[in-house]
Amino acid sequence: MIDAPFSRRTFLLGATACLTAGAGALSVRAEAPAPLAFRSRRTAYAFGADGGSGESTEADGAMTEGLVSFLDNAPPPIIRLRQNTPALLQITNGLEEYTTIHWHGIRLPNAMDGVPYLTQLPMAQDETFTYAFTPPDAGTFWYHPHCMTLDQMAFGLTGLLIVDEPEDLGFDDEVALNLKDFRLDAEGQLLPAFTPKGAARAGTLGALRTANWAVAPTVPVPTGGLVRLRIAATDTTRIYRLILPGLEGRVIAWDGHPVREAVAWPSEEAPLVLGPGQRVDLAVRLPASEGVEVTVTDFGGARRTPLATLRTVGSPTKRDLRDLARLTPANLAEPDLAGAQTMEFVFGWTPDGNGQNNGFCGAYGYTFWSINRTPWAGDAEAAIAPLAELKLGKSYILRLRNESPNAHPIHLHGLAFLPIASNQRTLPKNWTDTLMLLKGETVEIALVADNPGDWAFHCHIIEHQKTGLAGFIRVT
Ligand code: C2O
Numbered sequence: 001m002i003d004a005p006f007s008r009r010t011f012l013l014g015a016t017a018c019l020t021a022g023a024g025a026l027s028v029r030a031e032a033p034a035p036l037a038f039r040s041r042r043t044a045y046a047f048g049a050d051g052g053s054g055e056s057t058e059a060d061g062a063m064t065e066g067l068v069s070f071l072d073n074a075p076p077p078i079i080r081l082r083q084n085t086p087a088l089l090q091i092t093n094g095l096e097e098y099t100t101i102h103w104h105g106i107r108l109p110n111a112m113d114g115v116p117y118l119t120q121l122p123m124a125q126d127e128t129f130t131y132a133f134t135p136p137d138a139g140t141f142w143y144h145p146h147c148m149t150l151d152q153m154a155f156g157l158t159g160l161l162i163v164d165e166p167e168d169l170g171f172d173d174e175v176a177l178n179l180k181d182f183r184l185d186a187e188g189q190l191l192p193a194f195t196p197k198g199a200a201r202a203g204t205l206g207a208l209r210t211a212n213w214a215v216a217p218t219v220p221v222p223t224g225g226l227v228r229l230r231i232a233a234t235d236t237t238r239i240y241r242l243i244l245p246g247l248e249g250r251v252i253a254w255d256g257h258p259v260r261e262a263v264a265w266p267s268e269e270a271p272l273v274l275g276p277g278q279r280v281d282l283a284v285r286l287p288a289s290e291g292v293e294v295t296v297t298d299f300g301g302a303r304r305t306p307l308a309t310l311r312t313v314g315s316p317t318k319r320d321l322r323d324l325a326r327l328t329p330a331n332l333a334e335p336d337l338a339g340a341q342t343m344e345f346v347f348g349w350t351p352d353g354n355g356q357n358n359g360f361c362g363a364y365g366y367t368f369w370s371i372n373r374t375p376w377a378g379d380a381e382a383a384i385a386p387l388a389e390l391k392l393g394k395s396y397i398l399r400l401r402n403e404s405p406n407a408h409p410i411h412l413h414g415l416a417f418l419p420i421a422s423n424q425r426t427l428p429k430n431w432t433d434t435l436m437l438l439k440g441e442t443v444e445i446a447l448v449a450d451n452p453g454d455w456a457f458h459c460h461i462i463e464h465q466k467t468g469l470a471g472f473i474r475v476t
């Protein structure tokens with residue numbers, strides 16, 4: 001087994017600790033999850049091809065100050081949990097500003113969802129909040145702040161949350177890529193996370209492209225081996241178009257759930273489009289000779305950006321994709337399409353630009369966007385009404401209409417949904433929590449409202465979210 005640099009910072013979590021109460025023969029054994037503690041902090045980091053270090057080196061360039069992570073001089077760790085195993089995540093806010101943490105894609109109790117004012121109060125400096133939940137789905141998820149969302153995410157606090165299935169699928173190794181850009185000036189220091197011009201259009205892009213905070217890193221992988229490649233787009237803005245030239249494989253999971261309809265292997269004709277918030281799991285077989293490189297590439301037509309390179313090392317093993325066990329299908333309730341009620345949502349401009357906000361979670365003084373003509377810019381508007389009220393256990397079709405000339409990755413908290421129809425393309429009916437709604441597109445999604453609570457529903461281009469393209473759906 002190769003020790004990939006990206007698994008070194010992996011935390012193996014979710015173990016249960018045996019607590020012994022009493023003594024001697026009458027002791028009672030209770031199982032309780034061991035809490036995993038994280039503290040957000042400002043940190044410095046030198047971006048380079050090998051990933052960061054605490055020092056500035058010639059190869060790595062300048063130290064960038066003011067990044068946000070759970071670790072010093074390193075990207076946020078991969079948190080690993082086990083499916084159907086209780087977890088306690090104890091988060092302390094080490095920042096001077098407020099925060100909360102949201103567990104993107106996890107179906108959890110509403111009070112653990114990390115949305116300020118809606119599900120909890122923002123955490124002030126040095127406050128601790130313990131998130132307790134049992135992840136019901138195995139797959140690739142992630143975490144990020146949901147208060148001061150734009151600055152804290154743009155400056156680094158986006159980490160992978162991997163929920164392991166109990167069974168061994170037969171991979172030789174795993175590589176996880178957290179794709180995220182940074183906006184830096186000529187001295188390597190952070191630029192403001194957004195521009196009003198960007199926020200009113202497609203968003204403000206960063207120019208430094210990274211995978212796990214490294215610039216086009218090379219990751220060793222076993223020659224001829226089978227690798228599970230998890231890719232997460234955690235950038236606040238960028239929509240990735242991925243190709244993997246020279247690599248054989250298949251898409252096994254989409255946005256945290258095993259695929260049930262095939263997703264085409266990416267090609268230049270049809271790259272794999274991953275919008276902010278989305279994840280994909282690929283089963284890949286590496287080339288059978290040592291020293292061969294394959295590059296995960298963002299394909300923008302004439303422009304190709306290498307994001308990470310897999311390089312085969314060691315004597316070849318002869319593996320075949322057919323050696324892998326299949327993922328167990330997600331345990332999700334099938335929507336009853338015939339009996340479902342349809343609800344309409346329109347994503348577009350906001351009628352009046354009111355950028356006011358009465359909370360602690362960041363407002364930018366602009367409102368450009370809305371859902372159903374209602375902007376929700378600041379996480380904190382008092383007495384804002386839900387966009388829709390769903391009855392617990394009932395099936396719904398949500399018709400999402402994009403009347404804007406920009407694409408929006410639309411994310412729903414707490415529930416998984418199926419895309420069932422589009423006026424522009426054929427969408428594989430795979431469970432998701434984040435759907436790329438294309439320019440001018442109308443997509444119907446279906447779900448069973450089986451998780452009670454107030455669930456945030458917003459664009460995951462965070463500048464759009466923070467300038468109005470947000471709301472929530474109530475399930476009671
Ligand atoms: Cu990934 Cu409302 O968030």
Ligand code: CU
Nearest residue numbers: 408459461464
């Ligand atoms: Cu958007």
